[in-house]
Amino acid sequence: MNAPQSPVADTVLANAGANDGVPPVSASRVWPSWRVMLGIVLPLLLAAGWELAVRGGFAQGRLMPPPSRIFATLADLVRSGELWTHVVATLWRVMAGFALGAAAGTLMGALSGSSETVRRLVDPTLQSLRAVPSIAWVPLFLLWLGIFEASKVALIAVGVFFPVYLGVASAIEGIDRKLIEVGRVFRLGRVAMVRRVLLPAVLPAWLTALRSGLGLGFMFVVAAEFMGASEGLGYLLTDGQQMGRPDRILAAIITFALLGKLCDTILVLLTRPLVRWQDTARGRL
Amino acid sequence: MFVVEHLSKTYADGTRALADISLKVADGEILALVGGSGCGKTTLLRLVAGLDQASAGRIAVDNETITAPHPFVGIAFQEPRLLPWLSVADNVAFGIADLPRAERDARVADALERVHLAEHAGRWPRELSGGQQQRVSIARALVARPRVLLLDEPFSALDAFTRASLHGHLLALWEATRPTIVMVTHDVDEAVTLADRVVVMRPRPGRMFETITVGEPRPRDPLAVGYDKAKRRVLNALDRSLKTAASDATAKTASGASLWW
Numbered sequence: 001m002n003a004p005q006s007p008v009a010d011t012v013l014a015n016a017g018a019n020d021g022v023p024p025v026s027a028s029r030v031w032p033s034w035r036v037m038l039g040i041v042l043p044l045l046l047a048a049g050w051e052l053a054v055r056g057g058f059a060q061g062r063l064m065p066p067p068s069r070i071f072a073t074l075a076d077l078v079r080s081g082e083l084w085t086h087v088v089a090t091l092w093r094v095m096a097g098f099a100l101g102a103a104a105g106t107l108m109g110a111l112s113g114s115s116e117t118v119r120r121l122v123d124p125t126l127q128s129l130r131a132v133p134s135i136a137w138v139p140l141f142l143l144w145l146g147i148f149e150a151s152k153v154a155l156i157a158v159g160v161f162f163p164v165y166l167g168v169a170s171a172i173e174g175i176d177r178k179l180i181e182v183g184r185v186f187r188l189g190r191v192a193m194v195r196r197v198l199l200p201a202v203l204p205a206w207l208t209a210l211r212s213g214l215g216l217g218f219m220f221v222v223a224a225e226f227m228g229a230s231e232g233l234g235y236l237l238t239d240g241q242q243m244g245r246p247d248r249i250l251a252a253i254i255t256f257a258l259l260g261k262l263c264d265t266i267l268v269l270l271t272r273p274l275v276r277w278q279d280t281a282r283g284r285l
Numbered sequence: 286m287f288v289v290e291h292l293s294k295t296y297a298d299g300t301r302a303l304a305d306i307s308l309k310v311a312d313g314e315i316l317a318l319v320g321g322s323g324c325g326k327t328t329l330l331r332l333v334a335g336l337d338q339a340s341a342g343r344i345a346v347d348n349e350t351i352t353a354p355h356p357f358v359g360i361a362f363q364e365p366r367l368l369p370w371l372s373v374a375d376n377v378a379f380g381i382a383d384l385p386r387a388e389r390d391a392r393v394a395d396a397l398e399r400v401h402l403a404e405h406a407g408r409w410p411r412e413l414s415g416g417q418q419q420r421v422s423i424a425r426a427l428v429a430r431p432r433v434l435l436l437d438e439p440f441s442a443l444d445a446f447t448r449a450s451l452h453g454h455l456l457a458l459w460e461a462t463r464p465t466i467v468m469v470t471h472d473v474d475e476a477v478t479l480a481d482r483v484v485v486m487r488p489r490p491g492r493m494f495e496t497i498t499v500g501e502p503r504p505r506d507p508l509a510v511g512y513d514k515a516k517r518r519v520l521n522a523l524d525r526s527l528k529t530a531a532s533d534a535t536a537k538t539a540s541g542a543s544l545w546w
């Protein structure tokens with residue numbers, strides 16, 4: 001039965017091979033999502049395993065509640081409206097701190113990036129302040145600004161300030177002189193040079209800096225809310241600890257993760273049209 | 286008329302890029318600069334464009350001394366230098382933002398047509414090949430209609446066919462508005478095909494070595510006797526310039542670690 005393959009079959013096979021370019025496109029569309037799913041497999045397995053272990057009576061689940069209990073708690077918090085109070089409080093603080101920190105960081109970064117004198121003047125100080133661990137500011141801010149919103153917003157602003165400052169300053173220093181020369185050849189004035197060359201050139205780095213600033217804002221809001229808050233996701237964390245409710249702690253952690261990712265995604269989506277020209281994968285989520 | 290008088294340029298690090306260059310270029314003349322790598326061709330164009338200050342000497346266009354970028358003088362750099370955040374058409378329009386919209390669009394369309402990129406007007410620079418980017422940068426220099434057009438190895442990244450066709454377009458444009466053109470090239474055929482005069486330079490410090498006048502009428506026939514003669518003279522001068530430069534270098538210091546061509 002080992003008949004030699006007909007030349008027709010050969011050609012068909014060869015053609016199928018040659019046309020590979022087309023079908024794999026759809027295949028490669030399936031691939032990434034499948035690979036993304038791969039990342040969820042491990043947590044799901046762990047969660048399911050834990051759930052089974054607790055239900056089967058192999059573990060108590062008192063310190064580490066099973067997923068079902070965490071989601072029940074989360075659902076309760078949502079239903080009672082308690083969660084929204086906390087989310088709104090946290091979000092407000094992050095946004096206020098982010099706005100202040102990003103504005104100050106952009107301004108200082110722009111000054112320090114564009115003037116050698118300013119850079120020599122302020123950069124060493126800022127760099128050493130940057131080395132201070134965030135929590136170290138807490139007592140000072142409490143003393144200066146009291147235990148209410150101002151001290152929390154200030155702490156978050158400090159967290160946001162540094163990545164934005166650094167990002168903007170180094171982006172300005174790193175602007176390609178060759179592109180500035182293109183502006184000079186066409187005799188752009190100062191304002192036009194800033195508007196038509198410098199700003200677009202630093203825009204991507206600025207957006208990246210804002211993104212890392214926002215990420216740090218979410219880190220610092222936890223520290224801020226540990227300072228003693230009566231609402232906010234950070235409060236939910238300490239409260240859960242004091243009440244011995246690990247399910248509430250985990251519910252707060254999950255909410256933090258979702259909220260942080262959501263804000264980051266919104267920032268990326270809002271700013272993506274500005275950097276459409278870029279040839280990077282950074283815009284992808 | 287555009288004049289270079291006793292021009293010298295020594296960079297801050299002590300590199301003598303140009304020494305005592307004197308040159309007169311008539312209105313509407315096409316001048317080609319050839320010479321080994323590092324002999325100061327780009328430096329000379331940058332000085333003429335007003336982007337750098339000469340250490341000594343003077344450049345004047347119509348008796349106006351050039352010390353800063355000047356509206357009469359346009360340049361296409363050795364690298365494309367497109368602004369990555371602007372589309373191809375917006376890059377070309379970059380230098381004529383002050384013109385009324387309709388006029389600007391018409392000029393951009395015309396320039397893109399001339400460099401065969403009309404259908405790429407809406408693309409981003411990163412979506413173009415190196416040669417296409419270079420053509421966009423030529424178009425950007427063209428639309429401002431400078432009286433003196435400086436082209437630094439404008440066609441170096443192009444295949445022979447596109448190059449020949451762009452030679453045709455450059456000559457057509459030159460026929461139409463008669464700008465003075467100073468172009469740097471490493472291609473002797475290109476120099477002899479386009480230029481009225483070919484200036485051979487030699488390095489360290491950059492000097493003019495020999496000037497060859499190409500008297501052939503345009504369009505030039507590569508098979509004509511005059512063409513061949515001019516080409517041989519340029520090649521010969523280049524050869525000698527490189528030899529003297531090489532012996533210079535070994536005689537002076539052992540630091541002659543540069544590429545000639």
Ligand SMILES: Nc1ncnc2c1ncn2[C@@H]1O[C@H](COP(=O)(O)OP(=O)(O)OP(=O)(O)O)[C@@H](O)[C@H]1O
Nearest residue numbers: 296297298300302321322323324325326327328329
């Ligand atoms: N900004 C600079 N600072 C110091 N030296 C420089 C600078 N620019 C150029 N040079 C030096 O000046 C000399 C001439 O450089 P230039 O770029 O003018 O050469 P070129 O003839 O254009 O070479 P190529 O054919 O490789 O483009 C070189 O030795 C180079 O190293």
Ligand SMILES: [Mg+2]
Nearest residue numbers: 326327363437
């Ligand atoms: Mg050069």
